Amino acid sequence: MNRLDPYGAFSAYVPGFTEMLIDYYDREQRARDQEFDDIWRIIRPALQPLYATLGQYYVPRNVSRYIFRVVVQMALQHKNDVSGSLDQRVQQLFHIVKTQSPWLFVVLQAYRVPEKEVGHLVKTVIREVLENIGYQPEQDWSKWESLGGGVSSGPAVASWKENRLDVFARGAEHELLHKWWDGVRWSDWEHLAGALTSSPAAISWGENRIDVFARGAEHELLHKWWDGARWSDWENLGGILTSSPAVASWGENRLDVFARGEDRYLYHKWWDGVRWSDWENLGGIITSAPEAVSWGENRIDVFARGAKRELLHKWWDGARWSDWEDLGGVLTSSPAAAARRANRLDVFARGANHELLYKYWDGQQWSDFVHLDGRITSEPAAISWGRNRIDVFARGERHELLHRWKG
Incomplete structure (x- = not known):
């Protein structure tokens, strides 16, 4: 037979x-x-x-x-x-x-x-x-959730442990606003004072530690941090910024801050655990605030919008900076990026129709741009606190904070 x-x-x-x-x-x-x-x-x-x-x-x-x-x-x-x-x-x-x-x-x-x-x-x-098995980054996103509030900038988000989110934005009086998810519920908005002239940036390099950066009234870099017990005052780190800052951390007590300068070049300043460096000029012609993320020790990936509204990418591999890489697209905001794990990157931006754009690196190649729905009126912010978990925030048409997630 x-x-x-x-x-x-x-x-x-x-x-x-x-x-x-x-x-x-x-x-x-x-x-x-x-x-x-x-x-x-x-x-x-x-x-x-x-x-x-x-x-x-x-x-x-x-x-x-x-x-x-x-x-x-x-x-x-x-x-x-x-x-x-x-x-x-x-x-x-x-x-x-x-x-x-x-x-x-x-x-x-x-x-x-x-x-x-x-x-x-x-x-x-x-x-x-x-x-x-069956994981498809471009699918299974939640719908947008409104978290209220009257925000006057794009948001920033940090996470210092699993299922913990700390979100920041500029308020109606240019003060810093703070809202957090403790694993069960969202807090009310906390007003942290300040006179911000940009969207904030936020990062956590240790449990119950958060560092927040923004541009000040004189276009200087401002820094404020939570040490687990209280918020510091604002620290003036100088410089002349023409964009919101971005920050990444690849190790404990390590901070790498980026911003656009007056010449539209990318500038870099870092904290090595003891002192702040001077500003380093990394070149390029960028037309938005940069974004920075780290997925491993001594690794940094930086993104920005280019002169043709394309997504640009530059990275530090522990020894040197790469040239700028053109990843295409038509962006109408600065990008946001998250790292789910080693050698995995998820990048977001606002598209031509105010929708959320999404592009990801799977460890081997870049995906095409995926158009996710939404009507956002600011650059997005993104974070990952789990292997396949991504949370994205943006400002909505009513100046409210919007949130969607995957995983």
């Missing part, structure tokens, strides 16, 4: 039945191959530390890669055979891999990789697969 025709003579009464079965199995295999390719492309950046770990035991990279691909394939093959919480499903799939592919563990143990380390590596790969 033909293995593709278990019904035997049935195919004799249905012309083309065997061919239909072959086509069905081919399509099923192509779908499985496509799912594997999609997942492999998404999780490859997250596997780099695992290659490094196995490299310490002199495991060749091609061997590590083959093992990782087998684990991914088995996790996808048996994803519907497990249930429960994420941890429970990881454990169940680990048992399946260990039972059905014992050679994998034998090979790694032959390189003297400790059994505990092998288990950790395999479970890490399985977890990456489960967390990214």
Whole structure:
């Protein structure tokens, strides 16, 4: 009996039945191959530390890669055979891999990789697969939520722990406004004084620590911080800014601040934990405030709008600054950016029809621009406090604070 025709003579009464079965199995295999390719492309950046770990035991990279691909394939093959919480499903799939592919563990143990380390590596790969099955960054966004208030600038947002959000904006009297989400509810607006002439920027480099920056009445850079107990007064850091500032932090007690200068060049000033640097000229012709984000130690990505309203991108890799990269688009505001995890970037801006534009880097390539709905009247602000969680804020048509999220 033909293995593709278990019904035997049935195919004799249905012309083309065997061919239909072959086509069905081919399509099923192509779908499985496509799912594997999609997942492999998404999780490859997250596997780099695992290659490094196995490299310490002199495991060749091609061997590590083959093992990782087998684990991914088995996790996808048996994803519907497990249930429960994420941890429970990881454990169940680990048992399946260990039972059905014992050679994998034998090979790694032959390189003297400790059994505990092998288990950790395999479970890490399985977890990456489960967390990214069906994940499509451009889909499943919430609707816009109105958080009220009379804001006179674009917002800024920081997060110092999971499910914690601190949002800032300029108020009707040019003072700094502050509103926060504590994991259960939103606070009322807190008035923190000041005479701001730009949208604020905010960052957190440690638990219960927030640093806020803005442009002052003399176009100088202003700085205010929360130390876990109280807010400081405004600190004058000098300079002549022609845009709102941007700030990123790649380590504890490290701050990198950016702004546009009078010549439309990008300028950079940093706090190294002891003192502030002078302003550094990074060149470029930018037509908006910059945005900055960090996804790893000594890594900074900076975005701005260019002369043709395109999205520009420049990055620091720990040794040098790149040239400006043109990412296209037609922006009508400065951009916002968030980093969900290592080598993952989500960038937002206002589009020509006041809608929210979205573009993302998946670790391998940039997506096209996605047009999300909305009528926003300011640049957006974005933050990520979880692996696949993104929160976006902007000012609405009634000067209210708008919020939408994914994840």
